[in-house]
Amino acid sequence: RRTREALAGELGASVIGRVDDGVFERIEEALIRADLGVPATARIVGQLEEEVALGRIEGREQLVARLRELIAQAARPDGSEARLDLRARPAVVMVVGVNGTGKTTTIGKLAAALRGDLGLRVLVAAADTYRAAAVEQLAAWAERADTEIVRGQPGQDPGSVAFDALEAAQARGVDVVLIDTAGRLHNRTPLMEELAKVGRVVSGKVAGAPHETLLVIDATTGQNGLRQASAFAQKTPVTGIVLTKLDGSAKGGVVVAIAQELGLPIKLVGVGEGIADLRPFDPEAFAAALVE
Amino acid sequence: MFESLADRLQQALGEVRSRGRLSEEDVERALRQVRLALLEADVDFRVVKEFTARVRERAIGTQVLASVNPAHQVVKVVADELTELLGGTTSEFVLPKARPAVVVLAGLQGSGKTTAAAKLARYLRAERGLDVALAACDLQRPAAVEQLVLLGGRADCTVYERGTDATPVEVAGWALGRAREEQRDVLIVDTAGRLHVDDQLMAELQAITERVRPHRVLLVLDAMTGQDAVNVATAFAERAPFDGLVLTKLDGDARGGAALSVKAVTGRPIVFASTGERLEEFELFHPDRVAQRILGMGDVVTLVERA
Ligand SMILES: Nc1nc2c(ncn2[C@@H]2O[C@H](COP(=O)(O)OP(=O)(O)OP(=O)(O)O)[C@@H](O)[C@H]2O)c(=O)[nH]1
Ligand SMILES: Nc1nc2c(ncn2[C@@H]2O[C@H](COP(=O)(O)OP(=O)(O)OP(=O)(O)O)[C@@H](O)[C@H]2O)c(=O)[nH]1
Ligand SMILES: [Mg+2]
Ligand SMILES: [Mg+2]
Numbered sequence: 001r002r003t004r005e006a007l008a009g010e011l012g013a014s015v016i017g018r019v020d021d022g023v024f025e026r027i028e029e030a031l032i033r034a035d036l037g038v039p040a041t042a043r044i045v046g047q048l049e050e051e052v053a054l055g056r057i058e059g060r061e062q063l064v065a066r067l068r069e070l071i072a073q074a075a076r077p078d079g080s081e082a083r084l085d086l087r088a089r090p091a092v093v094m095v096v097g098v099n100g101t102g103k104t105t106t107i108g109k110l111a112a113a114l115r116g117d118l119g120l121r122v123l124v125a126a127a128d129t130y131r132a133a134a135v136e137q138l139a140a141w142a143e144r145a146d147t148e149i150v151r152g153q154p155g156q157d158p159g160s161v162a163f164d165a166l167e168a169a170q171a172r173g174v175d176v177v178l179i180d181t182a183g184r185l186h187n188r189t190p191l192m193e194e195l196a197k198v199g200r201v202v203s204g205k206v207a208g209a210p211h212e213t214l215l216v217i218d219a220t221t222g223q224n225g226l227r228q229a230s231a232f233a234q235k236t237p238v239t240g241i242v243l244t245k246l247d248g249s250a251k252g253g254v255v256v257a258i259a260q261e262l263g264l265p266i267k268l269v270g271v272g273e274g275i276a277d278l279r280p281f282d283p284e285a286f287a288a289a290l291v292e
Numbered sequence: 293m294f295e296s297l298a299d300r301l302q303q304a305l306g307e308v309r310s311r312g313r314l315s316e317e318d319v320e321r322a323l324r325q326v327r328l329a330l331l332e333a334d335v336d337f338r339v340v341k342e343f344t345a346r347v348r349e350r351a352i353g354t355q356v357l358a359s360v361n362p363a364h365q366v367v368k369v370v371a372d373e374l375t376e377l378l379g380g381t382t383s384e385f386v387l388p389k390a391r392p393a394v395v396v397l398a399g400l401q402g403s404g405k406t407t408a409a410a411k412l413a414r415y416l417r418a419e420r421g422l423d424v425a426l427a428a429c430d431l432q433r434p435a436a437v438e439q440l441v442l443l444g445g446r447a448d449c450t451v452y453e454r455g456t457d458a459t460p461v462e463v464a465g466w467a468l469g470r471a472r473e474e475q476r477d478v479l480i481v482d483t484a485g486r487l488h489v490d491d492q493l494m495a496e497l498q499a500i501t502e503r504v505r506p507h508r509v510l511l512v513l514d515a516m517t518g519q520d521a522v523n524v525a526t527a528f529a530e531r532a533p534f535d536g537l538v539l540t541k542l543d544g545d546a547r548g549g550a551a552l553s554v555k556a557v558t559g560r561p562i563v564f565a566s567t568g569e570r571l572e573e574f575e576l577f578h579p580d581r582v583a584q585r586i587l588g589m590g591d592v593v594t595l596v597e598r599a
Contacts, residue, residue, distance in 0.1 A: 029337060033519045034519070035334075035518040035519050037331070037332070038328055038331050038332065098516070098541070098544070099404075099569070100402025100403065100404060100541075101402060102401075102402065108434075130569075131569070132438075132439045132442040132443050132446075133436075133441075133442055134435075136434070136435035136438045136439075137433070137434045137435040137439070139435075140434035141434060185541065185543060185544040185545075186544070187543075187544060187545045218402065218516075220400060220514070220516075220518060220524075221517070221518055222334035222516060222517060222518025222519060222546070222549070222550065223332050223334055223518065223547075224334070224516040224518075224545070224547075225518075227545060245400075247487060247489075248400070248487040248488070248489055249487075249488070249489050249520055249523050249524075250518065250519075254518065273401070273432070
């Protein structure tokens, strides 16, 4: 919110329908402060500068509109599909990411949406058998969302929990399986190998699975988000990003860098701790929140 | 991508070294690299601006341009300023004689509060022989109480919990009463994660601190935090003035520029470093190590020597 106000204030107060040199510096500042990082910011500001120089943009309003457009474009890689592909039966979704980003909560919200809005039969798999009370946390969400759950035992091999869940899903005719995994830092090689193994178990059990592998990125994250995305994408077939905690003042701009550098689409956003606080990613709204 | 500040400076000033003399353009070129490296390390935009301005002043002013080895001087100025900004020495965590000494942990969702509560409890018990109790005042996140009970057990400490029916303020007050009765040395209060822009939850945090009047408040901050860190810290400082920070997830590869920014803006030191999920992975914070992470090499001295 602050970035938004700051930029709106400065553009409004000092530009007054005219585009001076300082304006690019202020835009650059706003984008950096939204965590886009230097390269992504430079690309967008460079493009703007060029278009202004060519006389394609005139005045403050056009400039702001074009800026938003460029951010929205950057946030959605060419040809990428923002929707979840859940056509398979069962459709299998794995949720991965570093510690504390909002994986378990996102699964709870997503389960509720698939169950409630689409009437699908959903099963959640508590394959985080490491973190204290992670299974209980997911069980509480399963109850709220009115879905089935396969629980791992503390210390159980996460791959075997995933296997059990898929077997149960196939036997019961479940539509969608959501697999919760333990948070892990992307530079911890053994833990990343363990995650890759869960993926192999899943694909061995259900052909074509996991159909979606969602990487959860916390909007508060800075430039490290880019490293997270590239490391997770190397170990698992990440199909999209979930950007959580967008209800705060952080803008989550690092996903723009992730989309640009790695071509990963942003699919969902988390906007609170409640069961209904999950939204499809809307690049225009995202860009508008960045620069208004 | 991800070049270290040390490498960037080497490149920017490498050719100057053979030439021997340093022009103002050389300094500007070096400063651009400093700026890039700091932003990439998530140092706050405004802090970067002030930092480069100070370095410019010291580098362009007087001696450096004329000195025998100017490139060496520029690097030294950067290294000095960086270390100073982080606060030089390791902070102590001193608890008052009061019984119980009350510590409240606060922070954003998922930053690592509950884990840090148990880690701090274990640390105080194991390193200082104190009798520590934990209070489960997060009644919001599903299974937060169970999590603290499990971790508290691993830390070999008592956990005061009353499920999720009461309010967090009530549980906090009740836990303090029990800690007094049972003559505990320390009571550590785990609170729910909250966004600094959530007025209602920030008011609740304030009410908890008014109820238990903590001797120490620690803000728990994720080392991966980006440009929002200063906003977060200043907002928490208003509602629950904190004495220091716990910087978590330092076992990752984030450079931790957020820590530097928060220190620079709030003046509050980083007291503890959390470096893993296991309870023993917790220690007093050494500022020079974060300076090293940002510089991206062994230590400042080597950097200066290499230049
Ligand atoms: N404000 C806000 N909080 C969120 C959002 N998503 C998750 N949270 C909170 O963030 C904290 C961590 O969420 P979890 O779902 O436990 O995160 P996780 O990634 O499963 O964590 P680990 O399994 O420990 O790695 C909880 O307090 C959630 O309530 C969101 O969109 N907005
Ligand atoms: N790798 C690593 N993980 C950590 C560290 N500290 C905490 N975690 C993990 O981060 C996740 C969140 O930690 P919690 O202690 O639940 O965080 P919290 O702030 O209490 O979360 P909420 O109560 O939901 O706001 C868990 O998966 C922890 O195991 C650390 O220093 N390193
Ligand atoms: Mg989880
Ligand atoms: Mg907690």
